[in-house]
Amino acid sequence: MKLRAEVLPLLLLLIVCCDGRSLGTSDFPETAAENRGAYEMNRRMCMVCEQFMGQVVEYLKENKTQAEVLEIFHKTCLRLPSFRQQCILLVDYYAPLFFLEIGLVQPEQFCTKVNLCGAKLPVHLPKAEDACSVCEHAIVDVLTKLKDPETQLEIIEVLIKACNKVEQYKQQCKKLVFEYGPLILVNAEKFLETTDVCVTIRACKPSPTETAVE
Template sequence: MDLLSRGSMVSRHGLVLLLLLLIGCVYADSDDQVFLEINDHKMTTLSNMSNGSGRNEQICTLCEDFASQTLSYLQDHETQTAVISGLHQVCSKLFSLKHQCLTMVDYYVPLFFANVALIQPEEFCQKVNLCEMMASLRLPNRDGPCTICHNLVVEFLTKLKDPDLQLEIIEVLLKACGKVEDHVQECKKLVFHYGPLVMFELEKFLETTDICAAIHVCKASQGAAVAATLLADA
């Protein structure tokens, strides 16, 4: 399934921006100062979003299950081909930034997929503190993985609409630009130009695309029904 082919041109711009920036900061060496600053900033934001909930082994196991499905999806050859093809198409629309964009895609995306192949789900959940974040969300214990996945999407959408959080996201992305060597200024221009549009289009993308079905947590028909119910109640 080619998720990049869906939505408007702005949403595709948003996906390439987010992907390239996150590649630069998430897979940096854990001893790197910029990575630590970004991670500290991110956890301050998550702390503000949460109610102080701590680690929960059941929640961590659930996180690892979701991470395993997502990593499997990213390791699929068809997914990788679709992502690279989609990013090349996006770069062709950036006019003066086309060459820099293609250079970044051709260097960082294969590196990203190579790192994905080495990641263990439990390591991923711990590194980006997803256990703690998921524990802070209002997730009914009786629900199955499909409903919980969609609950996570709805919670994320709710947080994404918070103006204070949007500003913090822009600040974190600007810091992440420091990791994109030789293209820092171009990266910052992309953040300022597309950042607000990215978040708006990302909201629409998550509202209209069944991410949980895409990563095989839900069956397509089941996921669509659950998503419609939860979004209606949000």
């Protein structure tokens, strides 16, 4: 439960620490290829923001105090050294505003207000496939992308898309993504190679050997 409580603020902080407007301006030279990259990054940032903001709302419904939420935020900042400074500045400056806004706006509205979302962008998902195949392909894709430190947000997107394909267990799947988010970001390759995620979320059936062990 403690890990679960720390994951979502971390992911939210990683999202909001970069203002959406900056992604389309100074951070990206004006070339066609990099403009497309900026567009894709903005799209992913918007989707991830809306997903995790919705989960943050659920945590606040559990009656955590502002002090408890701030403590969780600061602890999660310490978990990723490369984002620590931005993360702490974000908590100290924006957290009071966040507490004021969260009861007044929906997650989608909040993400738009902080410039992570603009006009709705179409998200084209693949046609229905076998849930196990979708999950396994997603994990392979994730392991490949882990070689590039710039694709951490894309990793979250891939996992969320895989969850959306496993309709019966969609919420359980998303909770696992939230719970193991820090592990995926800090030591993802080792985690995914040693954990059968697709069996864990019941997208795939365990092998006879695994069933016998259980």
